[in-house]
């Protein structure tokens with residue numbers, strides 16, 4: 232997507248009249264919040280139940296280390312479940328859970344959820360989990376995942392959920408980095424109609440974490456698929472660690488007194504890719520995070536908790552699943568759908584069938600999914616009744632105008648507003664988005680910062696750019712759900728986000744953005760070595776290190792090349808070691824597949840390169856930095872750009888000749 236074709240997008244959509252009249256948030260909120268930001272967030276904090284009220288809304292005495300609602304105490308699990316039961320909502324469905332195998336469904340009311348969370352909290356306590364201990368969660372999209380997260384939150388034991396698609400190595404490094412002594416997992420999950428094992432990866436990860444100095448004492452295993460698993464029983468006297476979830480949770484007491492934790496008590500750590508090989512542990516704390524996620528979920532989706540049925544299709548292993556499937560929606564007491572499987576199992580209309588069955592009214596997904604459905608054809612959703620849908624959301628990457636229009640027309644019947652929500656793992660909450668009852672929709676624009684949020688687009692020097700120009704996206708004021716630091720690494724936290732605009736005190740998001748003539752914001756993707764594949768963040772350097780860890784690879788460079796479906800795709804350029812080459816100097820046929828598998832093993836299937844190109848050299852500057860821009864030109868089949876800053880200007884010619892010879 233280029234600046235010029237964005238600015239040709241002239242379509243505008245007014246908010247539907249009825250929605251605008253009954254909107255939760257009206258125009259005046261922007262001004263009210265700007266007048267007194269702290270008073271605005273204090274007002275939003277009142278939607279939650281606190282143990283003790285805060286003394287100060289924001290403590291920004293020691294930037295960039297923010298403290299929100301200091302002196303306040305709160306329990307996230309109590310706010311997500313117990314209080315709804317106490318308010319007479321116990322029989323309301325919290326989760327319509329839909330398993331991947333058809334007819335494998337479960338409805339959990341808020342009371343069911345409360346009982347389960349209490350049982351799990353009691354069982355974890357029994358297993359020795361105390362406030363402050365870290366718990367890793369490696370589970371498929373099943374109700375127990377939500378229960379496990381809330382049980383940890385209840386105890387004040389920060390969880391770190393690791394996406395089930397990540398490898399044993401990735402799981403091990405996360406366990407070691409945050410020092411988790413308990414892992415909650417399942418025997419397996421269902422993926423495209425077949426059981427897919429999880430427990431073996433945990434067994435491997437536990438061994439690897441030990442090598443990195445972290446001993447996992449307990450592995451709590453949910454029986455999901457019933458497949459065979461290796462087992463070393465914790466209570467078997469042989470020094471094992473495995474415990475079945477049903478053995479300890481089902482029999483536990485369904486009442487548990489929640490302790491009110493400090494507002495700044497750590498709630499969870501979520502690992503995400505940065506520009507170096509080592510993932511960053513984003514730390515979110517309790518009070519501000521819950522305020523930020525519950526307010527934005529209510530405002531952006533114009534949530535009417537009594538009548539809406541909400542569905543966010545994200546996996547719980549990503550921040551979207553944390554903020555807009557678990558904490559935001561449950562704090563708001565909504566009824567929602569949680570689906571275990573993939574959109575095409577057992578048929579390509581599965582999502583729309585689920586929308587019809589449960590009468591989904593608010594639907595939140597990613598552009599990559601929308602583009603996939605576009606490819607499959609409009610006749611598939613046309614077979615289902617989607618007339619209850621009244622709001623559509625998008626997240627994860629810029630939504631191109633074509634996908635926006637298709638989404639609005641085909642899923643939204645040509646009348647449903649689309650909210651394009653920009654935010655990050657770090658921001659915890661939606662930051663830039665239309666308000667459906669206020670904002671004119673512009674296909675492809677995330678529009679403007681929400682009430683209480685302050686964003687700008689600035690030059691290299693940190694000056695605000697005029698309307699009609701592009702620059703770097705920054706956040707200019709603290710916000711309640713902001714990350715507090717990187718787990719165990721305050722220096723990297725300061726360096727990554729706050730050093731670039733240290734003089735101005737801005738948070739550097741790492742995204743390029745443009746202000747149009749009306750001052751509305753258009754997101755233009757990352758400006759650093761981070762790729763966005765299907766809305767998932769991947770680091771070029773992390774994949775490069777995975778490749779060079781293979782004995783046959785000498786050097787590797789990875790770029791994100793644009794891709795019609797996934798937004799970007801991983802393209803790798805690899806220099807082989809001499810010893811890997813055959814007598815005639817070419818690479819063996821099966822080597823590329825071997826390298827792709829190696830990356831999958833090291834990081835996970837999402838990181839597997841779409842394409843690996845064996846090249847004789849890599850383009851480098853005189854200071855030795857790989858010029859990925861030039862490789863991107865090759866990967867995207869463009870003429871190669873300016874090569875004058877290369878140490879050896881003939882390298883690109885060598886590469887293109889080699890690639891066109893096909894050897």
Ligand code: WT7
Pocket residue numbers: 503550551625626627628629630651652653654655656657677740741742754755756757763766767768
């Ligand atoms: C990066 C954050 C927020 C949860 C999902 C991804 C990109 C996200 C949008 C959007 C344009 C977007 C940005 C951002 N991004 N939403 N609506 N429009 N770009 O979370 O993995 O932390 O990635 O995703 O580049 O920096 P994440």
